[in-house]
Amino acid sequence: MNKIETVQPDTEALPVTRLFARFAVAPIDETAAHEAKHVACLSLLDWIGVAVAGADEPVSQIVRDYVASDGGTPEASVIGHPTKLPARAAALSNGAASHALDYDDTHFLHLGHPTVAVVPAALALAEKHKVSGAAFLDAVLVGVETACRVGEWLGRGHYQHGFHQTATSGTFGAAAAAARLLGLDEDRTAHALGLAATKASGLKSQFGTMGKPYHAGLAAQSGVEAALLAAAGFISRPDGMECEQGFGATHAGEGNDGALGLGTLGRSFVFSEVQHKFHACCHGTHAPLEALISARDDHGIAPEDVSRVEITVNPRLLKVCNLEQPATGLEAKFSFRLTAAMALYGHDTTVLSSFSDEMCRAPELVRLRDKVRVATDETLPESAAHVQVARSQGDAVTVHRDICDPLPLAQREAKVRAKGAGLLGADRADRCWQRIQDLKSANAAIDLRHLAEL
Amino acid sequence: MNKIETVQPDTEALPVTRLFARFAVAPIDETAAHEAKHVACLSLLDWIGVAVAGADEPVSQIVRDYVASDGGTPEASVIGHPTKLPARAAALSNGAASHALDYDDTHFLHLGHPTVAVVPAALALAEKHKVSGAAFLDAVLVGVETACRVGEWLGRGHYQHGFHQTATSGTFGAAAAAARLLGLDEDRTAHALGLAATKASGLKSQFGTMGKPYHAGLAAQSGVEAALLAAAGFISRPDGMECEQGFGATHAGEGNDGALGLGTLGRSFVFSEVQHKFHACCHGTHAPLEALISARDDHGIAPEDVSRVEITVNPRLLKVCNLEQPATGLEAKFSFRLTAAMALYGHDTTVLSSFSDEMCRAPELVRLRDKVRVATDETLPESAAHVQVARSQGDAVTVHRDICDPLPLAQREAKVRAKGAGLLGADRADRCWQRIQDLKSANAAIDLRHLAEL
Numbered sequence: 001m002n003k004i005e006t007v008q009p010d011t012e013a014l015p016v017t018r019l020f021a022r023f024a025v026a027p028i029d030e031t032a033a034h035e036a037k038h039v040a041c042l043s044l045l046d047w048i049g050v051a052v053a054g055a056d057e058p059v060s061q062i063v064r065d066y067v068a069s070d071g072g073t074p075e076a077s078v079i080g081h082p083t084k085l086p087a088r089a090a091a092l093s094n095g096a097a098s099h100a101l102d103y104d105d106t107h108f109l110h111l112g113h114p115t116v117a118v119v120p121a122a123l124a125l126a127e128k129h130k131v132s133g134a135a136f137l138d139a140v141l142v143g144v145e146t147a148c149r150v151g152e153w154l155g156r157g158h159y160q161h162g163f164h165q166t167a168t169s170g171t172f173g174a175a176a177a178a179a180r181l182l183g184l185d186e187d188r189t190a191h192a193l194g195l196a197a198t199k200a201s202g203l204k205s206q207f208g209t210m211g212k213p214y215h216a217g218l219a220a221q222s223g224v225e226a227a228l229l230a231a232a233g234f235i236s237r238p239d240g241m242e243c244e245q246g247f248g249a250t251h252a253g254e255g256n257d258g259a260l261g262l263g264t265l266g267r268s269f270v271f272s273e274v275q276h277k278f279h280a281c282c283h284g285t286h287a288p289l290e291a292l293i294s295a296r297d298d299h300g301i302a303p304e305d306v307s308r309v310e311i312t313v314n315p316r317l318l319k320v321c322n323l324e325q326p327a328t329g330l331e332a333k334f335s336f337r338l339t340a341a342m343a344l345y346g347h348d349t350t351v352l353s354s355f356s357d358e359m360c361r362a363p364e365l366v367r368l369r370d371k372v373r374v375a376t377d378e379t380l381p382e383s384a385a386h387v388q389v390a391r392s393q394g395d396a397v398t399v400h401r402d403i404c405d406p407l408p409l410a411q412r413e414a415k416v417r418a419k420g421a422g423l424l425g426a427d428r429a430d431r432c433w434q435r436i437q438d439l440k441s442a443n444a445a446i447d448l449r450h451l452a453e454l
Numbered sequence: 455m456n457k458i459e460t461v462q463p464d465t466e467a468l469p470v471t472r473l474f475a476r477f478a479v480a481p482i483d484e485t486a487a488h489e490a491k492h493v494a495c496l497s498l499l500d501w502i503g504v505a506v507a508g509a510d511e512p513v514s515q516i517v518r519d520y521v522a523s524d525g526g527t528p529e530a531s532v533i534g535h536p537t538k539l540p541a542r543a544a545a546l547s548n549g550a551a552s553h554a555l556d557y558d559d560t561h562f563l564h565l566g567h568p569t570v571a572v573v574p575a576a577l578a579l580a581e582k583h584k585v586s587g588a589a590f591l592d593a594v595l596v597g598v599e600t601a602c603r604v605g606e607w608l609g610r611g612h613y614q615h616g617f618h619q620t621a622t623s624g625t626f627g628a629a630a631a632a633a634r635l636l637g638l639d640e641d642r643t644a645h646a647l648g649l650a651a652t653k654a655s656g657l658k659s660q661f662g663t664m665g666k667p668y669h670a671g672l673a674a675q676s677g678v679e680a681a682l683l684a685a686a687g688f689i690s691r692p693d694g695m696e697c698e699q700g701f702g703a704t705h706a707g708e709g710n711d712g713a714l715g716l717g718t719l720g721r722s723f724v725f726s727e728v729q730h731k732f733h734a735c736c737h738g739t740h741a742p743l744e745a746l747i748s749a750r751d752d753h754g755i756a757p758e759d760v761s762r763v764e765i766t767v768n769p770r771l772l773k774v775c776n777l778e779q780p781a782t783g784l785e786a787k788f789s790f791r792l793t794a795a796m797a798l799y800g801h802d803t804t805v806l807s808s809f810s811d812e813m814c815r816a817p818e819l820v821r822l823r824d825k826v827r828v829a830t831d832e833t834l835p836e837s838a839a840h841v842q843v844a845r846s847q848g849d850a851v852t853v854h855r856d857i858c859d860p861l862p863l864a865q866r867e868a869k870v871r872a873k874g875a876g877l878l879g880a881d882r883a884d885r886c887w888q889r890i891q892d893l894k895s896a897n898a899a900i901d902l903r904h905l906a907e908l
């Protein structure tokens with residue numbers, strides 16, 4: 001569809017905060033949102049898997065113990081904690097837990113992780129206010145779409161300046177979802193977003209520390225607080241995103257209209273293009289892994305027959321995930337060579353426990369690892385890889401993969417469910433998926449304990 | 455004292471976050487801190503006055519209702535609420551209440567309001583951990599000094615870019631005070647400050663909305679949360695202020711060494727130069743008011759004798775507080791002419807209730823107001839005014855005042871106590887002052903209810 005045709009002058013002319021406020025509270029166009037809603041269900045299953053699996057990470061425990069110590073009104077479920085806690089607290093704790101493994105979904109327009117900021121906020125307020133499953137799912141749809149579109153509006157310049165969109169755009173997304181769940185009108189929602197504009201924070205320089213996963217919880221918490229205060233009559237700047245010295249101007253925002261144009265909000269959903277992570281290791285290794293799995297499964301390559309593997313990637317990735325001889329499970333996640341050997345030997349790279357110190361020492365893997373060579377090609381995007389696998393028989397297989405290439409929805413569903421099975425166990429993941437599917441028409445109040453079998 | 459002589463190379467060479475962490479946990483040099491500690495006591499009395507008086511403002515009620523609805527472990531007193539709440543919640547609520555009237559102290563190096571961010575955080579954690587009055591006072595001293603020095607380090611560029619130092623520098627000050635009260639070591643304190651670096655936020659574009667007072671609470675809350683998480687082992691960037699894409703680099707920080715040099719931290723205290731607000735109206739009217747009160751009290755000017763008043767100020771102030779014929783109590787606060795008439799007639803401008811619609815209509819005030827002329831002089835700082843009062847007898851009195859001129863400590867004490875009396879009632883203010891004085895040697899746990907007679 002031509003971009004110009006999709007822009008309605010009436011919405012295009014609205015100031016940015018007002019535009020997002022209107023979108024946040026408007027009825028959902030079910031036709032336009034059909035695919036995105038299915039993807040939202042996938043992201044929800046994915047979120048439950050990574051949040052449950054991440055709940056025992058040190059950062060998750062520290063944040064959970066902190067909110068548990070505060071205690072308070074039992075409003076919302078906290079993964080890993082026996083009783084409910086205030087919505088704000090649950091959003092913080094569940095947000096941090098779900099980003100602890102860095103195994104959650106990514107959006108390349110948003111430039112970050114939208115679901116880990118939005119779903120914890122939406123879940124917490126939906127439980128607090130006993131909102132139906134259907135309304136909860138709508139709030140997730142609107143919140144993630146908002147986070148992605150705000151991320152686009154801020155643009156790469158915002159990210160390059162040092163801000164972490166997961167935290168910053170995430171706060172706006174969480175506030176939008178929260179405002180919708182509280183039934184705020186457009187004006188009150190603009191105040192919630194205006195308050196989000198003065199609360200949103202989070203720096204990329206925290207990468208590699210607990211600060212990164214904490215950012216997801218911080219965004220969720222800030223979104224909940226902004227919406228609850230706005231609901232109570234708090235006056236902020238209802239044009240806080242775009243006003244003079246507002247969030248955009250002070251935070252190196254580019255003010256982009258975005259790939260689809262902000263005027264399409266509500267009629268087109270970029271949420272559909274969210275990327276689920278299918279390997280429990282560095283995102284840079286994913287394209288080679290997908291190519292190698294295809295060589296194995298589609299071209300019948302057996303690991304014993306391999307004489308040589310050549311992986312070609314963008315040279316920027318060499319600094320990210322090219323540890324040649326990893327010795328620990330953590331190092332294995334950043335090794336093109338070892339993960340390649342793991343994939344060819346059929347080890348399940350979707351499973352966290354596959355990345356162990358033992359895996360790094362296994363003799364057959366070390367032998368195959370040493371047959372892998374990493375080459376570079378500046379013309380390749382960071383999301384892509386060429387892989388050539390030569391066999392001792394003399395022939396070779398070449399596969400190209402770009403993880404941003406669209407995947408048919410049925411295939412995405414199968415992959416997300418397989419990942420969920422690895423994280424939650426097959427039966428539990430199946431039951432979760434069924435319950436999530438049922439949300440679309442659920443009138444009963446949502447309950448995370450039931451949904452995720454906590 | 456010469457600046458060079460006061461800088462010790464060993465501390466000067468420390469990275470900024472480390473320097474502040476070391477200062478936050480170091481023993482207090484009681485000789486160096488003597489005057490600042492007395493000023494801290496004045497700021498504490500001042501804080502109690504404005505927080506109690508501000509507790510019924512709409513923003514205070516909204517924030518208090520929000521934290522009360524969350525409930526939780528009874529740890530810290532909340533002004534206006536019958537029971538204790540978690541320290542984080544108390545810090546948020548008390549911080550917002552104390553800045554609601556915009557009548558709290560200001561520091562012109564900090565470029566904002568240091569006490570409203572630091573004291574609520576320190577009080578909340580001191581009550582939670584049953585810390586002695588003496589240790590609490592030390593934490594306030596360290597926290598406010600940190601907020602001011604961080605504000606200087608960020609500089610005017612940070613403010614001009616659109617950030618509100620009360621919120622941003624305030625978060626670091628609150629975190630420093632909180633870390634000290636929790637007994638963190640230097641390393642853990644650096645992590646608390648590093649977490650503050652990714653949490654600190656607050657935009658000047660919120661001025662004129664509830665966002666501004668909320669910022670003080672937000673900073674206090676963030677400082678408490680950062681220190682509690684750091685105490686539990688949270689890993690952030692222990693160089694989060696100055697690192698590449700750290701808080702300074704991403705937030706238009708100038709990286710100034712400051713008037714005294716950061717190397718003097720702990721040996722010189724800029725806290726002493728904090729300005730208490732002595733009139734319950736726009737800061738721009740304060741210098742003329744001080745001059746007119748001197749004309750009245752020191753030069754015996756009687757209002758009936760006045761034929762003409764000329765107030766000369768910096769021209770930038772004309773856009774701020776030169777409403778010529780104010781009609782409401784709020785407008786009165788922004789009127790050179792009416793406040794001048796009020797002062798000459800002996801109305802108490804330290805008292806909030808003086809600024810009423812009735813005051814704007816009083817015939818004798820309107821008559822005197824219309825004899826006031828406002829002139830400008832670009833060479834005057836915004837903190838200064840010339841005032842000339844001509845009498846019908848033919849003579850005239852000229853007085854110059856700059857509210858930044860140092861005031862003898864005894865005089866400051868008398869003025870802060872008089873303001874406290876106006877806000878709290880004379881007897882209560884006297885008893886509060888006595889209790890605050892006693893804190894310096896108090897071993898008993900601090901309790902805000904007792905201290906402020908809540």
